[in-house]
Amino acid sequence: MPPLKIMKTVSAVSFIALAAALALYYLTDIHIFKVLAISFGTVFYHFYVRLIVGIYIDKVKQNRADITRPWYRIRPWETRFYKRIGVKNWKDKMPTSFPEYYDLRKHSPEELAQVTCQSEIIHEINVLISAGALLGAIPFGMFPVFFLSSLAAGCFDMIFVVMQRFNRSRLLPLIERQRAMEARNKP
Known part of the structure; x- marks a missing residue:
């Protein structure tokens, strides 16, 4: 099943399970129905919000990010870090x-680099939004549930940020070579 379909399915199922658990609790x-409602609610939050963020950024950016912006630049230490953690071996x-x-x-390659920028932004926003689930601990208590789900979701999204930056670090030299070749071939 494609990841997007999985996200939609998990969002729908967790919302239905949340509603059922809330109804049973009331x-x-x-108490177990409250625990289930909180658990299904955090799952729904993490999956549904990611869908909304991705759809919104896709509509706004349309894979046309400015790859020259400072935020997207690959720092020298990143290349060493990506090699050390073996991104090339697991990213696919x-x-x-x-x-x-x-x-x-x-x-x-330039279009692909733009896609990596857009995807990076989506996952970075998702990391920040993961922390938003902590607010659920205010009315419901059970801080460990909210904290662990936020931490897991944020770490999962950071994996994709790393992948996008790694991919872009490999695309940028290719783009530069293509531009140099085009400049040499111009009369």
Whole structure:
């Protein structure tokens, strides 16, 4: 099942489970239904918010990020870090919502670099939004549930930030070589 469909399905199922657990808690006042409602609510929050952020950024940016902006620059230490953690060995095993965006047969290296910038922004926003789930601990208590779900979700998104920056670090030299070749071939 494609990752986007999984996210939509998990969002829908967790929302239904949240509603059922809440209803059972209010009808019976049995504590386990409150725990289940909080658990399903945090799952719903983390999946649904990621869908909304991704859809919104896709509509706004349309894979046309400015790859020259300072935020997107790869720092010298990053290349060493990516090599040390072996990004090249595991990045292709991670899910991709829109694999067609990353196809070099359909897109230029510059277009792919723009996609990596947009995807990086989506995942960085998701890291920040993960912390928003902590606010659920105010009315419901159970801080450890909210903290652990926020931490896990934020760390998961950081994996994708690292992947996008790694991919861009490999695309940028290719883009520079293409630009140099084009400049040499101009009359």
